[in-house]
Amino acid sequence: EVQLVQSGAEVKKPGESLKISCKASGYTFTSHYIGWVRQMPGKGLEWMGIIYPGDSDTRYSPSFRAQVTISADMSINTAYLQWSSLKASDTAMYYCVRQVGIAIGGTNLDYWGQGTLVTVSS
Amino acid sequence: QSALTQPASVSGSLGQSITISCTGTSSDVGAYDYVSWYQQHPAKAPKLLIFDVRNRPSGVSYRFSGSKSGNTASLTISGLQVEDEADYYCSSYTSRSALVFGIGTKVTVL
Numbered sequence: 766e767v768q769l770v771q772s773g774a775e776v777k778k779p780g781e782s783l784k785i786s787c788k789a790s791g792y793t794f795t796s797h798y799i800g801w802v803r804q805m806p807g808k809g810l811e812w813m814g815i816i817y818p819g820d821s822d823t824r825y826s827p828s829f830r831a832q833v834t835i836s837a838d839m840s841i842n843t844a845y846l847q848w849s850s851l852k853a854s855d856t857a858m859y860y861c862v863r864q865v866g867i868a869i870g871g872t873n874l875d876y877w878g879q880g881t882l883v884t885v886s887s
Numbered sequence: 888q889s890a891l892t893q894p895a896s897v898s899g900s901l902g903q904s905i906t907i908s909c910t911g912t913s914s915d916v917g918a919y920d921y922v923s924w925y926q927q928h929p930a931k932a933p934k935l936l937i938f939d940v941r942n943r944p945s946g947v948s949y950r951f952s953g954s955k956s957g958n959t960a961s962l963t964i965s966g967l968q969v970e971d972e973a974d975y976y977c978s979s980y981t982s983r984s985a986l987v988f989g990i991g992t993k994v995t996v997l
Contacts, residue, residue, distance in 0.1 A: 802933075809890070809991040810925070810933065810976050826985055827888065860932055864986070866939070872921035872980045873938040880932055 767791040769799075769861045769878035776884045777851050784847040785881045787861030794842040795819035798864040798871045801835060801846045804880075805857040815864050815871070816844060851885045858882050891916065891977055891989035898995040904965040907992045909977030910958055915987055917958035921980035924953060924962045928973045936975075937962060964994070972996045 772786045789799060800815030814825035818837040825835070832855075834847040846859060858880045866872030892910040899905040909916065909924075916922055920940045925933040935944055937953040940960060950965045960979070964971055977989040 810927075810978075810988045812978070812986040812988060814985075824984060827983075866921065866980070868919070868921060868980050869984045872919075872986075873923035873935060873978070874925070874933075874986075875935050875938070875944065877932040877934070 767863065767876045769863065769876055771859075771861050771878040771881045774882040774884070776886070778887055779851060779853055779885055781851050781885075782847070782849050783851055783883065784845050785859060785883065787844045787846075787878050789842045789844070789863070792863075794837075795839050799837065799844045800862055800864050800874075801833075801844075802860045802862055802874070802877075803829075803857045804860065810860075813846070813859075818844070851883075853885050853887075855883060856885045888915075888981060888983065888985065888987045891979060891987060893975075893977060893989040893992045895990075896993045896995065898997055899964075899967045900997045901967055901969070903967050904963060905967060905994065907962045907964075907975055907977075907994070909960045909962070909979075909989045911960075911979050911987070912958055914982040915979040916955065916960055918982060919980045920955065922953065922955055922960040923978045924951070925976045925978065926973050927976065933976065967996055969996055 798815040801813040803811045813829040818839045861878035862874040863876040864871035924937040927933040941953045
């Protein structure tokens with residue numbers, strides 16, 4: 766059974782750094798893209814980007830390219846989403862997703878993690 | 888990349904059919920048969936309902952169906968049930984090898 770288990774909720778101050786994680790199981794981690802989707806409070810879904818753990822190919826939405834870093838450690842089947850300097854506007858739920866499909870990068874998100882709530886407040 | 892356009896809300900009575908539209912451009916919805924639909928209940932993670940315009944993953948009810956014409960894709964829910972009350976999002980693969988979501992549609996069962 767495919768599972769994506771995310772790290773717990775975080776409360777941070779503006780300017781602090783943060784790295785949240787997503788541990789994958791039940792499939793070959795290096796053979797599928799894995800990525801992140803943001804949902805701000807009361808708002809819709811936003812695709813942030815993905816990484817292919819097999820070769821570290823990473824793709825970002827233009828909206829997030831300079832804001833976050835996506836990485837993966839294939840030795841422990843875990844993907845990460847990282848900020849170097851958080852802002853209040855980063856407050857949101859972040860979902861880890863497996864992206865599959867025949868096009869480059871994949872075309873749909875077939876498995877979702879439970880979400881990690883990040884709250885940034887002074 | 889702008890979000891795909893969806894109606895903010897759609898409602899229907901128990902047992903009725905409803906259709907949610909998702910309009911994009913010739914760089915996303917119109918360019919590829921890679922439109923997906925997701926269902927999200929309150930405080931839950933989204934769930935994949937339809938992929939590649941019209942395909943249902945194993946376990947998804949036959950009452951959900953998808954189609955596409957030009958730059959507009961559609962999700963039809965037939966035999967509306969109470970548990971269908973949720974938010975629905977479309978997404979499309981884009982010419983930049985990325986995904987873009989719709990703004991979301993709230994479905995209310997009357």
